Structures are given as structure tokens and as C-alpha cells.
Amino acid sequence: MKKTYRDDWRVIVQIAPRSITALGFDGLSDIAGPVTSGPIEVAIAPRRLGDFGFASVSDRMASSDIDGDYQRRCNELLAELLSRPHVKSGRVTCTETHTCSHCLLAWEVLAADEVAEYGQDKHSVEGEPVCCFKAIADFRAERGIPALAEDGAA
Known part of the structure; x- marks a missing residue:
């Protein structure tokens, strides 16, 4: 995270x-x-x-x-x-x-107006990290949001 x-x-x-x-x-x-x-x-x-x-x-x-x-x-x-x-x-x-503890890239998150366009799937929310899949998985697990599909499909 x-x-x-x-x-x-x-x-x-x-x-x-x-x-x-x-x-x-x-x-x-x-x-x-x-x-x-x-x-x-x-x-x-x-x-x-x-x-x-x-x-x-x-x-x-x-x-x-x-x-x-x-x-x-x-x-x-x-x-x-x-x-x-x-x-x-x-x-x-x-x-x-x-920074992200997984990938060490700069920590960036989705803004409210970016969710629909740049979100990973229909469950993406404001504040979700965009740097790596591990960060997204941790974020979603902490908040009870469904995990990303294994193949990347929504």
C-alpha cells in the first residue's frame, strides 16, 4: 500500500x-x-x-x-x-x-471524474491506486470491494 x-x-x-x-x-x-x-x-x-x-x-x-x-x-x-x-x-x-510499497512507483489514485474512463472494471472507485495490480488488490480487500478478475475482464 x-x-x-x-x-x-x-x-x-x-x-x-x-x-x-x-x-x-x-x-x-x-x-x-x-x-x-x-x-x-x-x-x-x-x-x-x-x-x-x-x-x-x-x-x-x-x-x-x-x-x-x-x-x-x-x-x-x-x-x-x-x-x-x-x-x-x-x-x-x-x-x-x-510511493507504492509493492512496485515503488509514485502513489497515484483515481479521482472521482476518472473512475469511469480509467478504472480497471465496474467496481473501481475514487481513491483506488493505479500503479500496480497488487496495490489495487490490497485496496479492494481492505474495503470489501470485489477483486479484479484473473484475466483482467470486468
């Missing part, structure tokens, strides 16, 4: 700096006025789970719950950033990739 992989974890915050110093440009306040545009969106990557500063190992060696640990690390980073006066809002994001 569908396997989900998460990577590229990020904390995205919107900042509204009031001065050029808040952007990290020190020593310019005598020639620079106020910051006149904003807010600015910034994406911040968390430190890798296996990065201990003095040594580095793979995330798998450092954690038995990689997704959960990245989520917690990003939430902690976000909470700390939101406590800063020029940070206005923020969120945690990651990239999700869905």
Missing part, C-alpha cells in the same frame, strides 16, 4: 524587522533609516539529527523515530523563533513523497 516519506524539514517564519540592525547589519544605523518593506519570509533547516557538533552519524543511527524527532526539533525551533519580537508568524513544513 501507500508508503509516505518525509524529508526537507523546514521552519518558515515571517519577520518584520524594524531596523537594519534586526537583519544583522550592524554598524549601519548612522546612515540607514527604517526598514520600509516586509514582512520577509525565511526558511530555516533544522540541524540534522545525527549532527552532534563533535561527531556525525546517519539519522537512522541517531533516532528510531526520524519523522517524529524532526517534527519535535522543528516545533522547538519554531517556538524559540516566535518568542522573538520581530518574528510575526511561522510554520513547520516538510516534503512528503508517497
Whole structure:
């Protein structure tokens, strides 16, 4: 069935700096006025789970719950950033990739308007996978939908 992989974890915050110093440009306040545009969106990557500063190992060696640990690390980073006066809002994001556990292809399913045209047979329904017959068989077995005919006939 569908396997989900998460990577590229990020904390995205919107900042509204009031001065050029808040952007990290020190020593310019005598020639620079106020910051006149904003807010600015910034994406911040968390430190890798296996990065201990003095040594580095793979995330798998450092954690038995990689997704959960990245989520917690990003939430902690976000909470700390939101406590800063020029940070206005923020969120945690990651990239999700869905694949079929049988064929390892990208997980795709039938949309409601595709069922009649692209379905395998008259029992095809919205949400049915389209990548391989094993995925279709699992999907149908879980939902009590009749299995595909052995010869592919409807």
C-alpha cells in the first residue's frame, strides 16, 4: 500500500524587522533609516539529527523515530523563533513523497471524474491506486470491494 516519506524539514517564519540592525547589519544605523518593506519570509533547516557538533552519524543511527524527532526539533525551533519580537508568524513544513510499497512507483489514485474512463472494471472507485495490480488488490480487500478478475475482464 501507500508508503509516505518525509524529508526537507523546514521552519518558515515571517519577520518584520524594524531596523537594519534586526537583519544583522550592524554598524549601519548612522546612515540607514527604517526598514520600509516586509514582512520577509525565511526558511530555516533544522540541524540534522545525527549532527552532534563533535561527531556525525546517519539519522537512522541517531533516532528510531526520524519523522517524529524532526517534527519535535522543528516545533522547538519554531517556538524559540516566535518568542522573538520581530518574528510575526511561522510554520513547520516538510516534503512528503508517497510511493507504492509493492512496485515503488509514485502513489497515484483515481479521482472521482476518472473512475469511469480509467478504472480497471465496474467496481473501481475514487481513491483506488493505479500503479500496480497488487496495490489495487490490497485496496479492494481492505474495503470489501470485489477483486479484479484473473484475466483482467470486468
